[in-house]
Amino acid sequence: DAGVTQSPTHLIKTRGQQVTLRCSPISGHKSVSWYQQVLGQGPQFIFQYYEKEERGRGNFPDRFSARQFPNYSSELNVNALLLGDSALYLCASSLVGLNYGYTFGSGTRLTVV
Amino acid sequence: QKEVEQNSGPLSVPEGAIASLNCTYSDRGSQSFFWYRQYSGKSPELIMFIYSNGDKEDGRFTAQLNKASQYVSLLIRDSQPSDSATYLCAVNNAGGTSYGKLTFGQGTILTVHP
Numbered sequence: 708d709a710g711v712t713q714s715p716t717h718l719i720k721t722r723g724q725q726v727t728l729r730c731s732p733i734s735g736h737k738s739v740s741w742y743q744q745v746l747g748q749g750p751q752f753i754f755q756y757y758e759k760e761e762r763g764r765g766n767f768p769d770r771f772s773a774r775q776f777p778n779y780s781s782e783l784n785v786n787a788l789l790l791g792d793s794a795l796y797l798c799a800s801s802l803v804g805l806n807y808g809y810t811f812g813s814g815t816r817l818t819v820v
Numbered sequence: 821q822k823e824v825e826q827n828s829g830p831l832s833v834p835e836g837a838i839a840s841l842n843c844t845y846s847d848r849g850s851q852s853f854f855w856y857r858q859y860s861g862k863s864p865e866l867i868m869f870i871y872s873n874g875d876k877e878d879g880r881f882t883a884q885l886n887k888a889s890q891y892v893s894l895l896i897r898d899s900q901p902s903d904s905a906t907y908l909c910a911v912n913n914a915g916g917t918s919y920g921k922l923t924f925g926q927g928t929i930l931t932v933h934p
Contacts, residue, residue: 740921749824749908749924750864763921797863799922808854809922811863 709733711800711812719818720788728783728815732800738762739781740809741773742797750797756781757803785817793819823847826909826925835934839896843909843925846890850913853885853892854922858906867907868894899932906930 712731720726732739738757742750752765756775770786779800785792795816799809827842841855852871856864870876870883870892882895892911896903906929910922 742922747926749910749926750922752921752923755921765921795863808866808869810866811856814863 711798711810713796713798713812713815715815716813717816717818719820722788722790722819724788725784725786726788726817728785728796728798728817729780730783730798730800730812731780732798733810736800736802736810737779738801738803739775739779740799740801741781741783742799742811743767744795744797744814746794753783788819790819793817822925823923824909824911824925826907826928828928830929830931832931832933833899835899835901835932837899837932839899839903839930839932841894841896841907841909841928841930843892843894844890845892845911845923847911847913848887848890850887850890850911852912853883854910854912855881855883855892855894856908856910856924857903858908858927860905864908896930899930901932901934904931 714729740755741753744750754773755763759775773783775781795814797814798812801809824845833839854869855867858864868883870885876883880897884893906927908927909925
């Protein structure tokens with residue numbers, strides 16, 4: 708079975724530009740979450756989507772937005788990129804409930820120059 | 821106080837020894853607890869999760885949870901050089917359908933030397 712797939716793998720953008728990151732969850736997983744991981748730190752929660760609705764949002768500015776599609780895939784958009792947005796962006800999918808783990812994709816490495 | 825704190829590390833153990841990784845959390849409402857392994861340049865990989873007090877064993881790995889002390893640990897028996905990685909503790913304190921928010925610690929770097 709395919710795991711969580713993310714695209715692109717790497718991305719270089721200029722300050723002020725906009726970026727869209729994509730995620731396809733494991734088949735059967737309806738919950739998708741997005742995380743930002745800066746080098747040397749643990750991942751920070753950005754968004755969670757379930758059944759195409761936003762179920763949680765972390766402490767990130769409005770420049771960050773996301774959506775989930777009917778096939779449960781998801782996009783993360785970041786506008787007006789700042790140098791500080793350079794990070795590994797991780798998508799995780801899961802079944803819903805306390806008794807399930809979260810599987811991460813391989814991530815998108817975003818570099819803002 | 822950080823929501824999730826891990827022992828600062830780095831932790832270095834000889835091959836074959838037991839590695840002990842510790843994590844404390846501040847929210848008493850936390851409901852499930854996860855240990856992830858992350859190799860350099862890679863994404864986190866789920867090792868174990870636990871939601872009931874006590875021990876949970878899976879091969880060489882044992883997760884221990886003590887909700888009264890707000891403490892969760894991971895023991896790695898017979899440590900191997902391939903276990904060298906950053907270990908992330910994560911806590912889920914959401915309810916209802918909002919299960920996607922994991923709060924992570926800063927990670928502990930483990931090195932297993934031959």
